[in-house]
Amino acid sequence: KCNTPRETTIFFTGNPKKVRCTCKCQADEYKRLQDEERAREKQIQIENLKVNSLISKRYINASFESCDLSNETFKKAWQRCKKYCEVADDVLENGYGIYIFGSSGTGKTHLMACMCNELLLNMKQCLFTNFLEISKAIKATFNNKSETEERLIERISNIDYLFIDDLGTERLNNNGDTWLQEKVYDVINKRYNAKKPTVFTSNYTLNELITERGMMQKTVDRVLEMSNVLLKIEGKSYRSNRNNDLPF
Secondary structure, X not given: OOOXXXXXXXXXXXXXXXXXXXXXXHHHHHHHHHHHHHHHHHHHHHHHHHHHHOOOHHHOOOOHHHOOOOOHHXXXXXXXHHHHHHOHHHHHHHOOOEEEEEOXXXXXXXXXXXXXXXXXXXXXXXXXXXXXXXXXXXXXXXOOOOOOHHHHHHHHHHOOEEEEOOOOOOOOOOOOOOHHHHHHHHHHHHHHHHOOOEEEEEOOOHHHHHHOOOOOHHHHHHHHHHOOEEEEEOOOOHHHOOOOOOOO
């Protein structure tokens, strides 16, 4: 087909000998099959990473390309977050983090999911969760012989990219039960010491986490130190929009 040789001459103990070789179209076909196999393996790895990331079904297909950029403050945050993913290796090496805050329904979680999915597509190890889910997972270890609280917290603390959604929605109590306070600080402090990238979203400013949500000062101080960029998203809630293109 390609008019290139399928045999060549080699010299064996000084004597010429003709042997079969791969012609161009055979080599191209072999490369195509190898590329397809690598693509399949990569897709399997990405799907496994997505499962392990715990990102919910609602946000599994969130992408930067599908975002509505009509809100100027959202657009500016979108630009910074997209660039963050483009320099992911530098982010990981230096432990850069972002704190995204603003009113409920302005797209903070969606934007963070876009970041997580973008990193997953580039084979990065991510975890997308919140402290309510983390506290449930910790409590589930109490009667679990195969898993311990320490190992769970270590895994969360050592994941390459951690996305903590809705920081401040936890019921934190400074007068009595401080268990969750301590676990929140433990995870954040371990990631701070390990210089691991962490992205937060919240409906509250950092100061409001203390004054309105009862979070310990030292925890908020760590969040501030870990967040190299603070991004505020303002505007009306997207949740007020209704889908009129329904089958009923």
